Amino acid sequence: MSNEHYFSAAPESELKLRPLVVTLAGLPRTLTTAGGVFSPDRIDAGTQVLLSHTPPPPPGGNLLDLGCGWGPIALTMALESPHATVWAVDVNERALDLVRRNAETLGLDNVNAVLPQDVPADVTFMGIRSNPPIRVGKSVLHDMLLHWLPRMDAATDAWLVVQRNLGSDSLHRWMEGALPEGFTVSRAATNKGYRVLRVRRR
Incomplete structure (x- = not known):
């Protein structure tokens, strides 16, 4: 992908839609991806680790997929919790378009694929799942987490x-020191070179 990054707001490469068969919520699904987004050819290893090492999402309320890409985490949560509202948030407009296409393909009407600034300020979350965009740099990543994690409801997890x-x-240690009082951070799982970190709001 030349100098184009998956966290570009508007990818410059030509939009070439292509089918992708993946397993979500235990069943094979034929979805749509395209270049200019994160991991367009498969569910990346980190997301697979996250999906296989986290409990089912809460059955209702607002759920957040931060840095949603073409949607594997958000779509899984929407399939598993049909009465919840899933917010799929990304800065990449193409990724958001793909999430909307895929939600329609799956018959899901509980997915809001939006830019960060389009999430209403009064929305709080019963659960957060994220394969965060580490490569945006520490400063941007830290600002992102300090913006979204405090919007968790009490007694919920990210x-x-x-x-x-x-x-x-190092991110684990940073969150322990930077998050407000009432948050705890623990390592929930290690697999394939990835850590699953659980952030709990008491």
């Missing part, structure tokens, strides 16, 4: 997957 050699342990 689950983040981070590759060990991309700084999962």
Whole structure:
């Protein structure tokens, strides 16, 4: 992908839609992806680790997929919790378009694929799942987490997957010191070189 990044707001490459068969919520699904988004040819290893090492999402309320890409996490949550409202948030307009296409393909009407600024300020979350965009840099990543994690409801969890050699342990330590009182951070799982971090709001 030349100098284009999956966190570009508007990818410059030509939109070439292509089918992708993946397993979501236990069943094979034929979805649509395209270049200019994160991991367009498969569910990436980190997301697979996250999906296989987290409990089912809460059955209702607002759920957040932060950095949703073409949607594997958001669509899984929407399939598993049909009475919840899933917010699929990304800065990449093409990724959001793909999430909308895929939600329609799956017959899901509980997915809101939006830019970060389009989530109403009064929305709080019963659960967060994220394969965060580590490569945006620490400053942007830290600002992102400090914006979204405090919007969790009481007694809820966020689950983040981070590759060990991309700084999962240092991110763990940073969150322990940077998040407001009432948050705890623990390592929930390690698999295939990834850590699943659980952020709990008491």
